Amino acid sequence: MSANTDRYESAVARYFEAWNAREPDTLARAVATAWSPQGGYTDPLAEVRGHEGIVAVVSAAQARFPGFAFRLTGAVEGHHDTARFSWELVSEADGSAPVAGSDVITLDADGRITAVLGFLDRVPAEV
Numbered sequence: 001m002s003a004n005t006d007r008y009e010s011a012v013a014r015y016f017e018a019w020n021a022r023e024p025d026t027l028a029r030a031v032a033t034a035w036s037p038q039g040g041y042t043d044p045l046a047e048v049r050g051h052e053g054i055v056a057v058v059s060a061a062q063a064r065f066p067g068f069a070f071r072l073t074g075a076v077e078g079h080h081d082t083a084r085f086s087w088e089l090v091s092e093a094d095g096s097a098p099v100a101g102s103d104v105i106t107l108d109a110d111g112r113i114t115a116v117l118g119f120l121d122r123v124p125a126e127v
């Protein structure tokens with residue numbers, strides 16, 4: 001595995017740590033570790049910048065889907081300062097995955113996320 005592949009996979013692992021952190025303090029630390037201070041997150045349902053905004057989006061998703069966890073599906077691909085990957089939101093109770101998508105992230109020189117562009121491939125009708 002090349003150093004660049006490690007860089008992308010490490011950034012994505014930190015991204016999922018943030019999305020799956022359930023305690024407020026743990027979530028805030030995970031977001032600060034994964035994103036640069038002015039980093040952003042954009043998907044069809046949200047557009048925020050900065051750690052507080054990202055924490056709010058993650059918290060809202062967790063409140064909407066309690067007992068679910070985000071998991072990577074497939075490989076992380078990357079070049080230069082950009083990586084893409086796909087994910088599912090999986091029920092810890094029954095393994096169902098009502099939400100799935102793919103994200104493109106941009107990294108700074110330290111490997112922290114500066115931007116996320118999220119795409120929702122599968123969502124329940126009520127979202």
